[in-house]
Amino acid sequence: DTAVSQTPKYLVTQMGNDKSIKCEQNLGHDTMYWYKQDSKKFLKIMFSYNNKELIINETVPNRFSPKSPDKAHLNLHINSLELGDSAVYFCASSQEGLQETQYFGPGTRLLVL
Amino acid sequence: AQKITQTQPGMFVQEKEAVTLDCTYDTSDQSYGLFWYKQPSSGEMIFLIYQGSYDEQNATEGRYSLNFQKARKSANLVISASQLGDSAMYFCAMREGYNNNDMRFGAGTRLTVKP
Numbered sequence: 319d320t321a322v323s324q325t326p327k328y329l330v331t332q333m334g335n336d337k338s339i340k341c342e343q344n345l346g347h348d349t350m351y352w353y354k355q356d357s358k359k360f361l362k363i364m365f366s367y368n369n370k371e372l373i374i375n376e377t378v379p380n381r382f383s384p385k386s387p388d389k390a391h392l393n394l395h396i397n398s399l400e401l402g403d404s405a406v407y408f409c410a411s412s413q414e415g416l417q418e419t420q421y422f423g424p425g426t427r428l429l430v431l
Numbered sequence: 432a433q434k435i436t437q438t439q440p441g442m443f444v445q446e447k448e449a450v451t452l453d454c455t456y457d458t459s460d461q462s463y464g465l466f467w468y469k470q471p472s473s474g475e476m477i478f479l480i481y482q483g484s485y486d487e488q489n490a491t492e493g494r495y496s497l498n499f500q501k502a503r504k505s506a507n508l509v510i511s512a513s514q515l516g517d518s519a520m521y522f523c524a525m526r527e528g529y530n531n532n533d534m535r536f537g538a539g540t541r542l543t544v545k546p
Binding site: 359360410419420421425 | 535536
């Protein structure tokens with residue numbers, strides 16, 4: 319009964335390929351997020367979806383596209399992968415509200431060769 | 432401009448001693464929330480403690496406490512009686528404005544607990 323799950327956990331692929339990372343939360347939260355953590359451990363928010371509506375897009379290249387089929391899922395699709403996309407990608411979810419913490423998935427380690 | 436600043440890239444502490452991890456923030460909002468997360472070497476992000484801008488008392492959760500100094504815009508994490516398992520990256524984060532879903536993270540501090 320994992321709260322926020324991501325698949326796959328590891329992803330190794332060649333430059334130029336297209337890949338997707340899936341995320342599901344069973345917490346009933348209204349908002350889901352994607353973060354990128356680079357090799358220096360810096361966490362940067364990429365996207366946020368609230369009730370299937372994109373509400374944050376932090377100047378991420380349009381090769382990255384979030385897709386939310388329903389409130390419990392937020393998938394990340396990446397086109398034409400580049401070396402610089404190698405990172406750990408975290409999915410998270412939360413309720414709305416200042417005091418609401420975000421619950422993170424285990425992360426997906428992406429390596430682009 | 433950086434919203435969250437963690438000035439200590441790395442910290443060392445002797446087992447059983449207390450350690451303070453620094454965090455300063457920048458906001459013009461009156462309503463905001465401050466969070467600390469732990470990321471062990473296994474990679475998961477673990478929520479530790481929350482402090483609201485209107486909370487008058489410092490937050491505490493077990494061995495974790497938050498030294499909140501609003502005028503100085505600092506929200507330092509204090510870990511008492513350090514354990515080897517506390518060795519990890521620690522991130523300070525902030526949410527600004529009521530009902531704002533945006534959370535900004537600091538660069539993190541790597542804590543190493545020495546036996």
